[in-house]
Amino acid sequence: MSWKEKLGLVHIYTGNGKGKTTAAFGLAVRMLGSGGKVAIVQFMKAPKVYGEQKKIEECGALIESFGLPKFVHGKPEPEDIEAVKRALARAKELVSSGEWDLVILDEICVALGFNMLDVEEVKGLIKSKAPKTELVLTGRYCPEELFELADYVTEMRDVKHPYQKGIVARRGVEY
Numbered sequence: 001m002s003w004k005e006k007l008g009l010v011h012i013y014t015g016n017g018k019g020k021t022t023a024a025f026g027l028a029v030r031m032l033g034s035g036g037k038v039a040i041v042q043f044m045k046a047p048k049v050y051g052e053q054k055k056i057e058e059c060g061a062l063i064e065s066f067g068l069p070k071f072v073h074g075k076p077e078p079e080d081i082e083a084v085k086r087a088l089a090r091a092k093e094l095v096s097s098g099e100w101d102l103v104i105l106d107e108i109c110v111a112l113g114f115n116m117l118d119v120e121e122v123k124g125l126i127k128s129k130a131p132k133t134e135l136v137l138t139g140r141y142c143p144e145e146l147f148e149l150a151d152y153v154t155e156m157r158d159v160k161h162p163y164q165k166g167i168v169a170r171r172g173v174e175y
Contacts (some may be wrong), residue, residue, distance in 0.1 A: 004036070007101055007134045009151035010126060014109055014142035017156030018174070024104045024136045025052050031134070032059050036101035041091045042067060043084055044107035044139070050175045062100075064090060067107075076114050084116040091125060098130035105137050113141025123149060 011027075013020040028038045038061040047053065047065040057063050066087035072080050087108075094103050105125075111117045122137075126149045129135050137146070147153050169175055 003034070004101060004132060007036075007132045008129075009134055010129070010149060011134070011136040011152040011154070012109070012142055012146060012150045013136065013138045013154050013156065014140060015155035015157050016140055017158045018161065019156050020138040020140075021052070021106055023154070023156075024106060024138050025056060027136060028056055028061055028102060028104060029059065031102040032061060037099065038062070038102045038104070039094045039100045040064070040104040040106060041087050041094065041108075042106040043087045043111045044072065046070075051172055062094075066090070072110075072114055072116075076116050080114075081116050084111045087111075088117060088121065088125070092128065095125055095133060095135060096128045096130055098133065100130075100133055102134045102136070103129075105135070107139040108137050109139030109142035109146075111139070112143060113139070119143050119145060122146065126150075 013023050028040065031038050040056065040061055040063040042063065042065040045065050045067040046069040053063055053065060066083045068080060068083055091105050094100055108117070108122065112119060112122060123146065126135065
């Protein structure tokens with residue numbers, strides 16, 4: 001049996017602590033290093049802003065970022081919701097195609113938390129996953145009802161963070 005025949009589980013990385021995207025991208029590097037194919041859809045992140053975007057593409061992953069060049073605070077604007085809908089449509093294609101060994105849906109849980117997506121849509125997406133595709137969902141605010149569809153659920157928890165001392169996000173570490 002090929003190692004790829006053992007793929008097909010669902011991971012969720014959620015919680016308020018740092019490291020959800022970092023963990024997902026670490027898994028992507030591991031998969032690429034093993035000869036697997038990786039696709040990443042970023043729901044709330046603009047293209048060509050974050051350090052990991054360029055490097056993971058250079059390593060051979062497909063990465064598509066649908067976020068706008070601004071953060072969503074409070075009520076999302078119609079253009080934010082439209083961008084998330086485009087990301088969801090692309091995610092559905094990639095997840096169900098069977099072409100990818102690993103698909104990462106980065107910040108999809110944040111989109112759920114801001115009510116930009118319906119949880120039933122995301123449940124449907126998970127259920128439509130090709131059998132041998134490993135799937136990762138990241139982001140704060142993951143609804144617990146998605147936990148039952150996952151094989152791994154990891155909650156990142158803030159114990160201590162430099163932000164509490166007024167240290168803002170730093171290039172190369174937080175983005």
